[in-house]
Amino acid sequence: MRSRRQRYSDSTKRALVDVAEQLFTTHGYSATSLDAIVAGADVTKGALYHHFSGKQAVFEAAFERVESRASSGIARATEGHDDPWEKAQAGLRAFLEAVQEPAYRQVVISDGPSVLGHERFREQEERSTYAIVDEIVRSALGTDAYDLDDAMLDTFTRIFFGAMSAAGGAVAVSQDPGAAAARVELAIGTIMAGLRQLLDSSATSRR
Amino acid sequence: MRSRRQRYSDSTKRALVDVAEQLFTTHGYSATSLDAIVAGADVTKGALYHHFSGKQAVFEAAFERVESRASSGIARATEGHDDPWEKAQAGLRAFLEAVQEPAYRQVVISDGPSVLGHERFREQEERSTYAIVDEIVRSALGTDAYDLDDAMLDTFTRIFFGAMSAAGGAVAVSQDPGAAAARVELAIGTIMAGLRQLLDSSATSRR
DNA sequence: CAGGTGACATACCAGCGGTACGTACTCTCA
């Protein structure tokens, strides 16, 4: 059992991240002031600077939470699929769902890259959603029969991840997200089917 | 001939955008102060606020310039190709070149979305680089034989544009950009070939 | 129970974007 002091500390920290996530989501990073955050959490700046090194660190905490929520949702959707191509479809569907959440759109997609810097942003992503995509791509394309080396598999992951992110953004701003998501699934499904067919045929001819 | 006053006015405005583009490129949007911009252009804030409504408007002017440079480079590369699939390859290559320019990476890719907002950012893009990709996609997939409606063509454009952007980012940060670009060309080329083959076969079977 | 330390609160600062206002130059037209 943590000490009483520790429990108080944890709760204020959590309150700060709670409020920060909400304000960052609704107003964006630069339009959210530290004063607003500490006022919402009912503490003062002293408390905030005791727990975090600055505004960016608060953002980072909120960012991690939003992203881990999204990635765990996707991971759950991809479980229990044996066929990698089916798994890819399920993952894509879950990804398109996750990207609709306002917090994800604002905090991760919109503010994430510029606030954390592309470097750190990529590090974060590679440990969550990107990792899932990478795993799917490798299970689908990484067989010896296709003869793709590591760098090429990486390239394919990057491409698919970029395609999904862009498509997700389009779905999110669409008037009819359901129809848009269906189109995206169809389009990417077609691309995957074509890729699969091509790789299969070249694999047999090489044999 | 414009009046003497007009010429003076134009030159200071251009000087402001020149300096702003450079500072935004090297330090990013938020780390660039208006004081630094006006000092670099050797004027005062009064001049800046006479020509622009604020910091964001200055950024927008720099943004448009950087992007039009990039898109005109891509447009030039795609000229004179009859076969749409060849045109696509040439466009992709030029895109991967353009994305390496520091100004494009920082101003357009990194700061663009969050500073302008995704809404305005997309409007800008749809009038330049995105429009080129859209045109290529439509010339390649928009034939009656493939039976894709307008919304599906839009979806494919979004997907390819996202894939190219992500791939371009990866190329830009790579230690060996040349090799990375070659891998991207190969990967996207494979995807396009597979898509083409699949669409061709389903088009003939439908006939 | 005395000293140390963790968990904040308070007061303050420099720098930032933005504004109000002043001024000099130039173009227009009676």
Place this chain on the structure above:
DNA sequence: TGAGAGTACGTACCGCTGGTATGTCACCTG
């Protein structure tokens, strides 16, 4: 041609923001 209007700035200032320095008090430990 010269007086008024408008353009193209310069100067001075303001409120707010992120960040810091320092104080205070509850709690834990020996």
